[in-house]
Amino acid sequence: MRLNLVLELLDIPGQLIDALDPIGRLGANIVTVIHQRDVKTERGTVPVQITIEGDKDTLDRVIDALESQNIQIMEVDGVIRKEKIRTILIGNIVDKDVKDTLNKLNEVEGVKVIDFNLKMSDNPEKSASKIIVEAEYGKRKDIMKKIKEIGESKKFLVINEV
Amino acid sequence: MKICILGFGAVGKGVAKVISMKRDEIKDKYGLDIIITAVSDTSGAAVCEEGLDPALLLEIKEKTGKISKYPEYGVPNLSNIEVLNNADYDCLVEVTPTDIEDGEPAKSHILKAFNDKKDVVTSNKGPLAISFADIAQSARKNGVQLRYEASVGGAMPILNFAHDTLPSCNIESILGILNGTTNYILSRMAKEGSSYEQILKESQEMGIAETNPAQDVEGTDAACKVVILANSILKRNVTLKDVEVVGISKITQEAISLAKNEGYLIKLIGEVSSDTLEVSPRLVREGSPFAVDGTLNVATLKTDLADEVTVVGKGAGSIETASAILSDIISIYK
Numbered sequence: 143m144r145l146n147l148v149l150e151l152l153d154i155p156g157q158l159i160d161a162l163d164p165i166g167r168l169g170a171n172i173v174t175v176i177h178q179r180d181v182k183t184e185r186g187t188v189p190v191q192i193t194i195e196g197d198k199d200t201l202d203r204v205i206d207a208l209e210s211q212n213i214q215i216m217e218v219d220g221v222i223r224k225e226k227i228r229t230i231l232i233g234n235i236v237d238k239d240v241k242d243t244l245n246k247l248n249e250v251e252g253v254k255v256i257d258f259n260l261k262m263s264d265n266p267e268k269s270a271s272k273i274i275v276e277a278e279y280g281k282r283k284d285i286m287k288k289i290k291e292i293g294e295s296k297k298f299l300v301i302n303e304v
Numbered sequence: 305m306k307i308c309i310l311g312f313g314a315v316g317k318g319v320a321k322v323i324s325m326k327r328d329e330i331k332d333k334y335g336l337d338i339i340i341t342a343v344s345d346t347s348g349a350a351v352c353e354e355g356l357d358p359a360l361l362l363e364i365k366e367k368t369g370k371i372s373k374y375p376e377y378g379v380p381n382l383s384n385i386e387v388l389n390n391a392d393y394d395c396l397v398e399v400t401p402t403d404i405e406d407g408e409p410a411k412s413h414i415l416k417a418f419n420d421k422k423d424v425v426t427s428n429k430g431p432l433a434i435s436f437a438d439i440a441q442s443a444r445k446n447g448v449q450l451r452y453e454a455s456v457g458g459a460m461p462i463l464n465f466a467h468d469t470l471p472s473c474n475i476e477s478i479l480g481i482l483n484g485t486t487n488y489i490l491s492r493m494a495k496e497g498s499s500y501e502q503i504l505k506e507s508q509e510m511g512i513a514e515t516n517p518a519q520d521v522e523g524t525d526a527a528c529k530v531v532i533l534a535n536s537i538l539k540r541n542v543t544l545k546d547v548e549v550v551g552i553s554k555i556t557q558e559a560i561s562l563a564k565n566e567g568y569l570i571k572l573i574g575e576v577s578s579d580t581l582e583v584s585p586r587l588v589r590e591g592s593p594f595a596v597d598g599t600l601n602v603a604t605l606k607t608d609l610a611d612e613v614t615v616v617g618k619g620a621g622s623i624e625t626a627s628a629i630l631s632d633i634i635s636i637y638k
Contacts, residue, residue, distance in 0.1 A: 228566055228568065228587055229587075230559050230562055230563055230570070230587065232554055232555070232556055232558075232559050259562060259565075261558040261559075261561065261562050262558075263556060263557075263558050268556040268558060269556075269558055270556055270558035270559035270562050271562070272562040272563070272565075272566065274566075299550065299554050299555075299585070300584075301555075301559065301563075301570055301584075301585045301586060301587055302584075302586055302587065303568075303586060303587045303588075304479055304573055304575075304586045304587065304588050304594060
């Protein structure tokens with residue numbers, strides 16, 4: 143069987159080789175690779191479309207291997223696997239340990255922080271930060287709830303998407 | 305149909321106005337003759353079995369500020385309960401000021417009318433948000449009708465819309481902008497880049513926000529509507545204290561501009577579902593149904609059969625709110 147994947151790779155040398163490695167190693171065939179370094183996502187990553195061929199078990203093992211290498215699989219046969227969830231926090235995030243906040247978010251199962259933006263105000267309490275996380279598709283509501291808990295535990299005003 | 309209007313503020317006056325505008329038309333269309341037999345305000349009341357003149361009621365109120373000055377039939381210092389005892393009416397229009405502590409005195413007025421076997425139409429959120437179950441039960445027990453379309457979203461149809469237009473569907477959740485004042489403030493903050501404090505002050509000067517804006521900006525008003533929707537449409541048994549509420553007073557220009565960069569707006573959203581009762585600032589995508597400006601209200605009902613259905617309308621205003629009350633009166637007659 144054939145499987146169409148859309149991966150998202152960082153734009154640094156060696157990424158594509160690393161992504162292709164487990165495919166050959168585990169015995170799947172690469173049918174096509176479409177890799178255009180000039181076409182980037184809004185946050186600077188490069189989407190790569192790959193079609194692979196093999197029996198079902200082999201293809202499953204390939205996907206597991208890619209995921210264990212932290213390679214982002216955005217789509218499998220046109221089905222979106224990851225979605226972005228945006229949140230804005232209001233409060234003095236600098237004073238309350240930005241790194242700890244982001245770590246706590248990253249610790250939530252299936253969640254990865256992919257973008258962080260800070261806008262400081264003269265009054266630090268009025269500062270705002272935008273956080274975009276990537277999460278497994280379909281878990282939006284649970285994850286929004288967790289983000290809210292983490293934000294509120296640090297006394298931020300949490301503004302989630304509807 | 306004889307109606308008794310308790311409360312003659314913006315909404316009460318609006319009701320008199322729309323009745324004076326539409327009385328003949330409604331008579332022709334539906335065979336319903338609406339006669340105002342009693343009106344009260346803080347000064348007392350005007351009571352007349354044969355009917356009061358809506359235009360004269362408005363003129364007296366405008367000139368003297370006191371409805372008890374109505375020629376011949378004005379009675380100073382008559383209490384609302386006395387009005388209900390003395391007046392000859394079929395339907396009470398309860399539009400006294402909203403109280404969100406105990407829902408009084410409106411709750412007592414409504415329950416008294418039910419016990420006297422009268423129907424009730426109200427825009428009053430207080431008693432519905434505090435004691436929905438008691439009030440609905442009393443209406444059932446007495447075999448009378450209770451209608452309160454105007455209590456949520458002003459002229460935006462939502463309660464009757466869900467009950468009468470979508471009876472085939474189960475409503476799974478409702479998400480919406482249920483407060484016009486906060487929507488006005490947030491819309492202007494996003495458009496002009498001014499601070500919350502600045503826009504609030506201007507809104508107060510324009511009469512869009514009240515002198516004490518807490519009920520609007522802290523989300524309490526929207527929370528009352530969330531409770532009414534939850535009880536009426538999702539058949540939950542909840543009150544105001546069950547709602548998780550965060551208002552807009554801490555929303556900063558920094559947050560709005562970060563949202564904007566992403567193509568999002570910040571709106572105060574009420575959410576009702578089987579496991580959620582919430583009012584909080586949320587991110588909505590520009591160009592989505594929630595991206596409405598000014599004092600508009602909007603609500604999206606998620607249904608089992610029809611998927612999502614969205615309604616938009618004016619959430620406040622004397623005539624707009626009165627239009628919902630008049631529709632309820634006609635529905636009771638039909």
